[in-house]
Amino acid sequence: MSVAVETFGFFMTALGLLMLGVTLTNSYWRVSTVHGNVITTNTIYENLWYSCATDSLGVSNCWEFPSMLALSGMLGLRCTTVGGTDGSKKAKLAAIAGALHILAGLCGMVAISWYAANITQDFFNPLYAGTKYELGPALYLGWSASLLAILGGICLCSHCCCFSREDPATRSRLPYKASTAVLPQVASDEGDSSFGKYGKNAYV
Template sequence: MSMAVETFGFFMAALGLLLLGVTLPNSYWRVSTVHGSVITTNTIFENLWHSCATDSMGVFNCREFPSMLALSGYLQACRALMITAILLGFLGLFLGIVGLRCTTIGDMVLSRKAKLAATAGALHMLAGVCGMVAISWYAANITQEFFNPLYAGTKYELGPALYLGWSASLLSILGGICLCSSSCCATDENPTTSTRLPYKAPVSVMPLTASDEGDSSFGKYGKNAYV
């Protein structure tokens, strides 16, 4: 059962890493629609790297953020956290492949594989926490600007990429928990050989001959019985 939980947690964490990789370059982190006439109505959407605008005719153009130093602090922190989450996820994925009990790489005992699987689970959980913090921080800034009556800039709403990132972070955390919980009780004993009974060589019993029977009966009496 623990092997199934370990494998399930590995694939769950791998799916979370894949979704985190899709979330990072997604353009729809925050979306704003500016209403006007049929021609002037446009949609503005941004992510951590660029800002794009699309008009009602379907024509859009994008511009990259000019300088990293000119960005706000929370945006730089979100970039760093998302990149860190993906790097930790890749490292946890590699250690998870080596540490799974269903894989055979060299002559590695189960206790060492369990330590590698637990380390991979911890890395996946840390990656999920980094992604969760980055996306929640970005979403909190959007809601703060949206409900601030004194904010004069463009007000945005939560984009679909944020919901995808939350799901990816949650999958990474749950997958890491499954990896850690399933590898905490592993031992060096091979489960395929632990139920085998010890081998005992068969003992052959030689039949008694007449001379042996006489000798054996003679030994039952003392010498005084024949005096």
């Protein structure tokens, strides 16, 4: 059961990190809203790196942010041989990997939630005169990715705890021991009854 949990946690963390990478490159972190607009001439969408505007003909024009400081504020598996074959070392490596994945998921969750909070704060602020945005699909993808990374890291860490509670005698490999079978002793001429029955010359 622990091997299944470890493998499941590995695939969850790998999928979570892959989805976080896709989230970072996604262009739709926030999209301009059409609320209150009678005629919409263009749509503005932004991510962490650049801002784009699409006109009514579908032509997009993007420009990268000139400075990051000018923006608003933001915040080992047992089936492998990597790291040796010692089970306790592998369990420690898996626990460290799980903790790092939990940390990565928490960082992604905090950053995306902070970004979403800024969007909603500007959207519901009646005194804000700038362009109002709505939550883009990249934020939902990032939340899902962060959750997968956290759950996968928990699976890896819980596997380490279960591994440490197992019996060390059942975890360690038994040393090879040669068999000590007792061979039958060859009977002497005087003790074997077949020699007395047939005589020594019968076997020549």
